[in-house]
Amino acid sequence: MKFSIQRESFLEGIQKTLSIVEKKTTMPILNNVLIRAEKNKITIVATDREIGLVADYDAEILDKGDVTVSARKLYEMIREIEGDTVQFEANENHRVTVTSQKIIYKIPGLPADDFPSVADDRSEVNFYKIKGQLFERLIRKTSFAMTADEMRKNLNGVFFETIDDGGKNKLRMIATDGHRLAMANVDTEGIPFLRLEKGIIIPRKGLGEIRRLIENAPEEIFVGVRQGMCVIRTDSTMLRVSLVDADYPDYKRVIPTEKGVLVQFDKDAILHALKRMSVISSERYSGVIIKLENGRMVLESANPDVGEAKDEIEVDYHDKEFSVGYNVKYLIDAIEVIDEKTVIFEIGAGMKPGVIRPAENDDYLCIVMPLKLQ
Secondary structure: OEEEEEHHHHHHHHHOOOOOOOOOOOOHHHHEEEEEEEOOEEEEEEEOOOEEEEEEEEOEEEEOEEEEEEHHHHHHHHHHOOOOEEEEEEOOOOEEEEEEOOEEEEEEOEOHHHOOOOOOOHHHOOOEEEEHHHHHHHHHHHHHHOOOOOOOOOOOEEEEEEEEEOOEEEEEEEEEOOOEEEEEEEEOOOOOOOOOOOOEEEEHHHHHHHHHHHHOOOOEEEEEEEOOEEEEEOOOEEEEEEOOOOOOOOHHHOOOOOOOEEEEEEHHHHHHHHHHHHOOOOOOOOEEEEEEEOOEEEEEEEEOOOEEEEEEEEOOOOOOOEEEEEEHHHHHHHHHOOOOOEEEEEEOOOOOOEEEEEOOOOOEEEEEOOEOOO
16 A cells, blocks of 8 residues: 655544554554555544544545554654655555655554454434534533543443423533532534433543544534444544443432522632632642631631641622531532633532532533531
8 A cells, every 4th residue: 555645634643543542452453543545535543442433534545555553653753754745655564664755664564454343334323413512512511520430330421311401402411420410501502413312321531532523623513323332423533432331320319409508609719719729638638618607708728738728709698607618629620611700609508419500501510519527
């Protein structure tokens, strides 16, 4: 096989694969990327068996064929090349030569027949169009609450479903780690979208790949679900993510039904105050005590390993004084993703959870469990 391609296009294509290819695997070929040349394009394929990426790029094909080669090494080579065009050639022994101007790289490849199959089933999936920024918004407002515990596979990802909200078709994403729960909705703006009977769980790594793809995608993307896979398509790239085969907990039972104490404040003011408290936090201690008094909120943090901090902000509160403790990082995560200027914090009585949401709408909320005060 032999082809010539623009360096920037080739670099972009290989870079997309780096977070997918396995770094530690019993199958060395999963460290490789498959490159196939035919007609007037090359197809770049990467997989870790759970996630598969297929991307097409225009190229001048001199001799069609396919080969697999180390994704990391190929990326490093193309990154350091200074020419505008890259020539890529693989011989019958799968030895790859990459040249540009005076630089010549030669590296061993592996036959494409040994590479796991990644179905390019774009024509077989029912795709639904959506603005990429809407899907990205759901991920941004929930993914921080996923658990990092890979043993809890149903929580090591986000739950995605479609809901009917008063006749409006909305998309909803939920994530929880057992200590907090984030939920976000977006309106499909009247555009028909995929109907999910019971929702799907998108795993953590797959969600990261979807987000990376969307960030660099055109305004509109296409989403489909088929045979345990979530498929995201842009003009030139298709990403297939294996869904988690498990039941998601009933998140609606976690949403408090009893009204707590409502406090309203400026997002930037509370966020800066919480970040000042977080300076004192450590892995062992990350609590902040919030004291509500007449017209103000006092924040205190004391860490025997680091020191103490105290701050206060003005709030619209005129009731009895009380104190409650929270993980300061959880509060920052919950508030930071809010786009609106005003935040409502509904603080539950006793050890009941608090609810953070924007004052202007109900498209987002984060439930945070309190900490026991010493």
